[in-house]
Amino acid sequence: MDHLxxxxxxxxxxxxxxxxxxLGALAQRFGQPAVLGELVAGVLLGMSVGGLVDPKNEVxxxxxxxxxxxxxxxxxLETDLRKLLQVGGSSAVVAIVGVVLPFALxxxxxxxxxxxxxxxxxxxxxxxxxxxxxTARVLTDLNRLQEPESQIILGAAIIDDVxxxxxxxxxxxxxxxxxxxxxxxxxxxxIAFGFLVVTLLFGRLVVPPLIRWISQGASPGTPTILAxxxxxxxxxxxxxxxxxxIIGAFAAGLLLCGSQHAHxxxxxxxxxxxxxxxxxxxxxxxxxxxxxxxxxxPANWQTLEVGGLLIVAAVVGKFLAGYAPFWFKGNxxxxxxxxxxxxxxxxxxxxxxxxxxxxxxxxFSAVTLMVMVTTFIAPPLLKMLFPPNRPEQKSxxxxxIAELVTEA
Numbered sequence: 563m564d565h566l567x568x569x570x571x572x573x574x575x576x577x578x579x580x581x582x583x584x585l586g587a588l589a590q591r592f593g594q595p596a597v598l599g600e601l602v603a604g605v606l607l608g609m610s611v612g613g614l615v616d617p618k619n620e621v622x623x624x625x626x627x628x629x630x631x632x633x634x635x636x637x638x639l640e641t642d643l644r645k646l647l648q649v650g651g652s653s654a655v656v657a658i659v660g661v662v663l664p665f666a667l668x669x670x671x672x673x674x675x676x677x678x679x680x681x682x683x684x685x686x687x688x689x690x691x692x693x694x695x696x697t698a699r700v701l702t703d704l705n706r707l708q709e710p711e712s713q714i715i716l717g718a719a720i721i722d723d724v725x726x727x728x729x730x731x732x733x734x735x736x737x738x739x740x741x742x743x744x745x746x747x748x749x750x751x752x753i754a755f756g757f758l759v760v761t762l763l764f765g766r767l768v769v770p771p772l773i774r775w776i777s778q779g780a781s782p783g784t785p786t787i788l789a790x791x792x793x794x795x796x797x798x799x800x801x802x803x804x805x806x807x808i809i810g811a812f813a814a815g816l817l818l819c820g821s822q823h824a825h826x827x828x829x830x831x832x833x834x835x836x837x838x839x840x841x842x843x844x845x846x847x848x849x850x851x852x853x854x855x856x857x858x859x860p861a862n863w864q865t866l867e868v869g870g871l872l873i874v875a876a877v878v879g880k881f882l883a884g885y886a887p888f889w890f891k892g893n894x895x896x897x898x899x900x901x902x903x904x905x906x907x908x909x910x911x912x913x914x915x916x917x918x919x920x921x922x923x924x925x926f927s928a929v930t931l932m933v934m935v936t937t938f939i940a941p942p943l944l945k946m947l948f949p950p951n952r953p954e955q956k957s958x959x960x961x962x963i964a965e966l967v968t969e970a
Contacts, residue, residue: 566621571621574614574615575841577607577614578603578607578615578840578841578844579837579840579841581603581606581607581844582599582600582603582604582840582841582843582844583840584599584603585599585600585602585603585606586598586599586600586603586840587599589602593703593941593942593945594937594938594941595693595696595903595937595941597693597696597843597937598934598937598938600840600843600844600847601843601844601846601847601909601930601933601934602847603843603844603847604843604844604845604846604847604848604849604850605847605848605850605852607844607847607848608847608848608849608850608851608852609848609851610850610851610852610853611852615844615845615848616848617845617846617848617849622841622845623845625838625841625842625845626841626842626845626846627807627842628838629835629838629839629840629841629842629843630807630808630811630842630910631793631794631797631807631808631811632793632811632831632834632835632838632839633808633835633839633842634808634811634812634815635789635790635793635811635812635814635815635831636815636828636831636832636835637812637815638811638812638813638814638815638816638817638818638819639815639818639819639824639827639828639831640815640819640828651887652714652717652887652889652890653713653714653716653717653718653721654717654718654721655886655887656714656715656718656883656884656886656887656897656901657717657718657719657721657722657725657883658721658725658886659882659883659886660690660692660718660722660879660880660883660886660901661690661691661722661725661726661729663879663880663882663883664686664689664690664875664876664879664880664883665686665687665689665690665729665879666686666879667686667689667875667876667878667879668682668685668686668687668688668689668872668875668876668879669682669683669685669686670682670875671685671868671871671872671875672685672686672868675864675867675868675871677868677925678920680736680737680920681915681920681921681925683733683736684733684736684737684911684914684915684918684920684921685868685872685915685925685929687729687730687732687733687911688904688908688911688912688915688929688932688933689872689875689876689879689904689908689932690722690725690726690729691722691726691729691904691907691908691911692718692719692722692880692901692902692903692904693719693903693904693907693908693937696903696937696940696941697715697716697719697900697901697903697940698716698719700900700940700941700944700945701715701716701900701944701948703950704944704945704948704949704950704951705950705951706948706950706951709892709948709951710890710892711892711893711896711897711900711948712896712900714887714890714892714897715896715897715900715901718883718897718901719900719901722901726907728755728758728809730806730808730809730907730910730911730914731753731800731806731809733911733914734806734914735753737914737915737917737918737919737920738918753803757799757800757803757809757810757813758809758813761796761799761810761813761817762813762816762817765813765814765817766817769792769817769818770817770818770821770822773785773788773789773792773818773821773823774821774822774823776788783830785823785826785827785830786826786827786829786830786831789814789818789823789827789830789831790830790831790834792814792817792818793810793811793814793815794811795810795814796810796811796813796814797810797811797814798810800813808910843909846909846912846913846930847930849913849916849923849926849930850926850927850930850931851923851924851926851927852927854923854924854927855869855927855931862924864924865924865925865927865928866928868924868925868928869927869928869929869931869932872928872929872932873931873932873935873936876902876904876932876936877902877936877939880898880901880902880936881895881898881899881901881902882898883897883898883901884896884897884898884899884900884901885897885898893947893948895947896944896947896948899940899943899944899947900940900944902936902939902940902943903936903937903940903941904932904933904936904937908929908932908933908936909930909933911929912926912929912930912933913926915929
């Protein structure tokens with residue numbers, strides 16, 4: 563943009579943040595995650611309804627990208643690799659099936675409708691991830707974190723997030739023009755894994771001691787600033803290495819998890835996230851063109867058809883994944899439903915598809931509709947299948963999982 567009217571832009575930020583917080587609180591009042599309200603706020607403020615938020619605005623785009631980086635950095639800070647390794651085989655099987663099956667169903671939907679190969683890959687990828695934050699919040703509210711079904715759900719959701727980050731890096735490379743071949747996918751996957759392995763092995767030896775040394779006698783807030791610098795730096799390095807920025811931000815969070823200043827860093831980053839992360843969801847919501855969801859217009863029928871079929875694929879794929887650990891004797895329906903919400907990672911895929919040109923506004927709206935519906939239906943279904951339990955003392959193992967995913 564050639565000229566930025568700063569006072570007007572500040573007023574726009576006030577409206578965006580106010581609407582996000584208000585509708586987020588309203589969503590929580592009705593038992594839904596705040597992200598759903600933030601999405602709706604973006605839809606209402608977007609060009610197709612309120613005409614206030616233009617998702618193509620360069621400054622808003624930068625703020626939204628910062629929101630994504632901070633969000634994944636927060637998730638990394640809350641993810642302890644040692645605890646990930648303690649998650650049982652049931653969680654791993656649910657996670658793997660919960661990635662492969664929805665991706666295959668999503669790709670099949672696009673193939674049957676005659677859409678492009680790249681469209682099918684991006685759409686299928688948007689169905690793979692489970693939202694850790696949404697699932698953990700619902701199970702906490704129901705006081706069911708101590709149940710074996712909950713442990714499998716949360717463990718699988720955590721693994722899904724890690725696998726989803728790698729898939730995101732692969733899809734990011736494909737949308738930037740890389741040829742869709744087995745070699746190309748393997749190369750991009752190797753880069754994503756290689757970047758994570760190298761940064762974690764090298765960074766584990768260097769980063770925590772370095773931050774501890776610099777923070778000695780430093781002014782308050784220094785560890786948090788250093789952590790933010792690390793997240794931004796790793797995001798840049800990941801991009802230079804041919805991976806996704808959020809892979810770098812996530813790796814930076816993993817390096818600092820459990821460090822001496824982890825608590826202060828988490829608190830500072832969370833406060834920063836209260837500003838940037840809602841802006842990301844509002845901008846994503848603003849990109850939804852509600853006019854393409856009008857069933858009266860025949861031109862919208864394909865969008866609604868794609869959206870409806872993707873919703874079915876998203877729900878069925880994750881629900882069946884709950885039955886993957888055939889040796890588990892508990893309530894598999896609960897596991898399947900707990901894996902349904904897509905949340906923020908699905909939105910990142912949708913935004914990537916739109917930015918790369920793989921999606922038009924109709925397909926973007928269809929995928930975003932899928933994310934919103936799956937996010938909306940999971941909490942009430944979980945409450946129906948998994949009634950609230952009386953407060954009990956949590957076991958140390960369950961408490962560890964609860965701490966791992968809370969606020970992720």
